[in-house]
Amino acid sequence: MLIRNRRLRTGEAIRSLVREIAITPNDFLVPLFVVEGKNVKEEIASMPNYYRYSLDLLEKEVKELWSLGLKSVLLFVKVPEKLKDNAGTEALNPDGLMQRAVKAVKNAVPEMLVMTDVALDPYSSFGHDGIVADGKILNDDSAAVLAEMSLSHAKAGADFVAPSDMMDGRIFEMRSLLEDEGFHDTGIMSYSAKFASAFYGPFRDALDSAPVDAKDIPKDKKTYQMDPANRDEAIKETLMDIQEGADIVMVKPGLCYLDIVRDIKNAVNVPVAVYQVSGEYAMIKAAAEKGWLDHDAVMLEQITSIKRAGANMIASYFAKDVVKLIS
Numbered sequence: 001m002l003i004r005n006r007r008l009r010t011g012e013a014i015r016s017l018v019r020e021i022a023i024t025p026n027d028f029l030v031p032l033f034v035v036e037g038k039n040v041k042e043e044i045a046s047m048p049n050y051y052r053y054s055l056d057l058l059e060k061e062v063k064e065l066w067s068l069g070l071k072s073v074l075l076f077v078k079v080p081e082k083l084k085d086n087a088g089t090e091a092l093n094p095d096g097l098m099q100r101a102v103k104a105v106k107n108a109v110p111e112m113l114v115m116t117d118v119a120l121d122p123y124s125s126f127g128h129d130g131i132v133a134d135g136k137i138l139n140d141d142s143a144a145v146l147a148e149m150s151l152s153h154a155k156a157g158a159d160f161v162a163p164s165d166m167m168d169g170r171i172f173e174m175r176s177l178l179e180d181e182g183f184h185d186t187g188i189m190s191y192s193a194k195f196a197s198a199f200y201g202p203f204r205d206a207l208d209s210a211p212v213d214a215k216d217i218p219k220d221k222k223t224y225q226m227d228p229a230n231r232d233e234a235i236k237e238t239l240m241d242i243q244e245g246a247d248i249v250m251v252k253p254g255l256c257y258l259d260i261v262r263d264i265k266n267a268v269n270v271p272v273a274v275y276q277v278s279g280e281y282a283m284i285k286a287a288a289e290k291g292w293l294d295h296d297a298v299m300l301e302q303i304t305s306i307k308r309a310g311a312n313m314i315a316s317y318f319a320k321d322v323v324k325l326i327s
Contacts (some may be wrong), residue, residue: 035097039057202279253280
């Protein structure tokens, strides 16, 4: 036998030399949850060791992330119930929590890349990513509000806006408005292939943004988020977003959709992001707490698999843990 593949696996030194994928701090977007108040650091019950931060502690957290080599954050806000309505009015408030959060991050670390979540569900009294009327989600009316929301974030100092709603045509509306208003350098990271997944539960707990159970209100998001059974549609959605002006495209969730990640990576010439979502995080945490899995080993294996599938960047609640481990 002349060819023995195991020669390249005989020790860590040779394995390191021939390893095809390496994880670095540059691979990560760090999702951050923001709440009103002062000196607030609330652990999310369904996401152990992950927190909501008030603006003062957000600045402290961002400085720590930067010291670890993490250079990009993705902001989400938990909106007080009294400020929610069906039109997303608070989303356009120039002094709203998201707008202040952007400024707080830039104040703490001016070089930090700030991405903002653009969707109406945190602001919606119905928990949907769009305006609800007659039991349906209004696409075009919602896209118009989302474009205004993106402009508000850009004015606050966001480097990228990240629409996570899956309304048709919203990238064109956002890009057009940003261009018209002179924000030529504000990027768009589109959640292009976002599936109607069962893995989002802990995230909705974190922001209190689940669809409400009420008459004439859609009980789920299946009329706008993608069917998990569909593969070709993901490429169609992604190519359309690029044509409309998206700079980065995203697949969400991660682990169950690595085939989609590879398909899209092969089909496009823009960076591909993947969101390792809250349910994926919570499963590892729960299994590790039971002693059924090696937390760090499984965490690294999943992150590696996402990058191996073709992700240029990964939004992950494990970002800090991974960077501390590999350093």
